[in-house]
Amino acid sequence: MIDKRWIQIPELPSDQLEVARELAEALKVNPFLATLLVQRGIKDFEQSRNFFRPDLTHLHDPYLMQDMDIAVERLSKAISNGEKILVYGDYDVDGTTSVTLFYGFLRKMYDNLDYYIPDRYNEGYGVSWQSIDFAQENGFSLIVTLDCGIKSVDKVTEANKRGIDFIICDHHRPGDELPPAVAVLDPKREDCLYPYKELTGCGVGFKLLQAFCIQHDIPQESLFEYLDLLVVSIAADIVPITGENRILAYYGLQRLNAAPRVGMKALIDIAGIKGVLDITNVVFGLGPRINAAGRIKHAKEAVRLLLSEVEQEAVDFAYEINQHNSDRRTFDSSITEEALAMIESDNWLTEARSTVLYKQSWHKGVIGIVASRCIEKYHRPTIILTESHGKAAGSARSVPGFDVYEAIEECAELLEQFGGHTFAAGLTMPIENIEAFRAKFDQIVRSRILPDQLIPMINIDLELELSAVTAKFYNILRQMGPFGPGNMTPVFESKEVSLAGQPTIMKEKHIKFDVKQNGSPIFTAIGFGMSQYYPELIKGKTFSICYNLEENNFRDKKTLQLFLKDIKFN
Structure with a gap:
């Protein structure tokens, strides 16, 4: 195991410590929790309420995005004129969820449309020449790109010559020249004043549909039904879960847990995910399986699964995609071994x-x-x-x-x-x-x-006394989610801790032991891939640990445990 740097977030300055003290009193929470909130920019009761209870009414006006009015006008014109619309997305998770959301929503009110995802190997990333030929041959006059297109200047230019318009919905950095599309929606455009810059491609497509709903007096609740797709794009694309993304992820997870679409439910079941889904489950459980369709075969399979409304059909699609993921793991493992051997030799x-x-x-x-x-x-x-x-x-x-x-x-x-x-x-x-x-x-x-x-680093939010860890502490901590970039799961450090029993090595590479600190309650700690620490641990000296807090549910008995990130010996 590579040695890691433990980077402690600097202690709050005196004026911020006072803010944390006042916040602890106002919220009636542990001072450690108040400090975590202040570190995350939460300074008063009102900000705390918005943080713990995100609200869809706080989403930004989509018309603040550059070109949004033009995009809505062109989309509306295409629908009113009965034009053929092609919904075009990238082949990764963000792209496939984008297409599912955009196509799935529009087809409920308009049926002269189709979707297109390029083949990863034959067409590559972005707008392809083959897709323009396909659009022309099949009479499409408008292409809406999702999660791609911002650099496809030559392709869009050629499409225009053939009488095909583009609306581009992207979130990648633009090049020096924007494509000559009817509208280019990208919050990273230098001339775009949209207040939140970190939307996914799916998020930009969502904002276009939100503006479309506003323009045509369509209840936005019908669009919010697709937030389970949007949270998957946010999780899998590793974008900051702050601001607008946090609101969308919060409600997306609620829908994913309470009422996932048929295809998503089949995927959750075949992934074997039990209990409440969070961002981590989505990143490691759902994301790789959706991605595997485009990596091993064709990403259209993922869209078919996510659009499916028939349970048995969805189960069959999910089984196929899961098999692709198994194949992907085999390739991944063998190529990684080859790559590491090349470096070492x-x-x-x-x-x-x-x-x-x-x-x-x-x-x-x-x-x-x-x-x-x-x-x-x-x-x-x-x-x-x-x-x-x-x-x-x-x-x-x-x-x-x-x-x-x-x-x-x-x-x-x-x-x-x-x-x-x-x-x-x-x-x-x-x-x-x-x-x-x-x-x-x-x-x-x-x-x-x-x-x-x-050198790999571990960012530590706070030094924590184990005596402060209680069920109430964890319950409030959990409500600080959804966790992800920009609002990571808190990492705590506890110093001068000692064993409370004999460590156990599991499967020859993991370690499990009970730990205590100055008369605190005893907690179970688990360190994956940390069996090499066993000889040092059994010497009986005190040591420091850094960890996430998590809840272990075994045989319907819930206990708090420490999920170790690293151990340092004094």
Whole structure:
């Protein structure tokens, strides 16, 4: 296991400590909880109420988004004129949930429409030439893109010549030139004054439909029925769960738990998820299965599942998708082993500040996952490449604090295409450019990355006394969710703790033990992949732990336990 840096959030300054004290009194909560709230920008009772009880009435006016009025006008005109509309989405979770939401909502009032998702391998990311041919051949005069299109200048230009209009709904960074679409909805446009910039592609599509509902006096409650799809996009796309995303995720989880659509329910069942779904369940239970359709076969299968209204049909679709996910895991595991072996057998790669690997036969559908797996072992920016249509196509992943998109952009002269975010990107280059790209990319990373960024870190919210942990404490803590980027599950540190019994090693790699601190109640702690700490633990010395609090429900008996992130010995 790699040593980790424990980064403690600085103690609140004296004026903020006073705010925390007043907040603890106003809310009648533990001072530790009040401190957590102040750290998250919650300073008074009113802000606390909005934080603990998000309200759909607090969603922003969709017409604040640049081009929204034009987009609604064009969509309305297409419907009133009976034009054929093509709903176009990317092949990942955000794209497939976007298409399901947009197409699923519109088809209840208009039937002259269809949806299109490009083939990951034959068409690639974004608007494809094949899709424009398809639209022209089948008489579509309006294409609404979701989670893609912001860089498809040449494709949209060509479509316009063929009499096909575009409305683009995207959330990725625009390039220097916007596509010549009728409307370009993207809160990251420099000229867009929309107050919240971190919507998913599905979120931008939702805002267009929200504006459409306002324009046509359609009750928005009929649109809110689709929030179970939107929360899946928010969770899987790893966007901040703050502001508007927090409101949408909060109500999306409520719907996902209380009344999921037929296809989603089938997916939840086949994933074996028990109890209440949270963001973590969605990220690790639902997201990979939805993604697997596009990685292994075709993402249309995921849309068919999510649109399904017949239970047995949905169960059958879910079974197929689950099988794709099993295949994906097999590819993922074998390619990761190969990739790690390549690094370990090459001195240059071992000493580099980045990882760039290529193998012609690697499955394109899992290279992003493999990049993430490599980062778990070698904590540094990583790009995994494979052959696709005679080119090297790759996925990039980064480490906290390092903008991999900007580093790739510096190598643009060696690339044919690239796009993405700060921490994840995609790129294509001639195969003969790989070595030059590897050298230049590593040079850029080496010149910019800080030594600390090459060491995994654990951000600790608060030093906590175990005696403060009670059922009431946990109940309030749980209500601070949904947790995710921008509002992460709190990580606590407890110092000078000691064993209360003999540790147990489980499945040769995990550890479980009881722990106490200065006469506190005894808590069970579980550390996955931490069996190597056993020899040090049994020496009987005190130690420090950092952990999340979680509730264990075993045989209908609920107990609080500590989910360990790391252990440090004094």
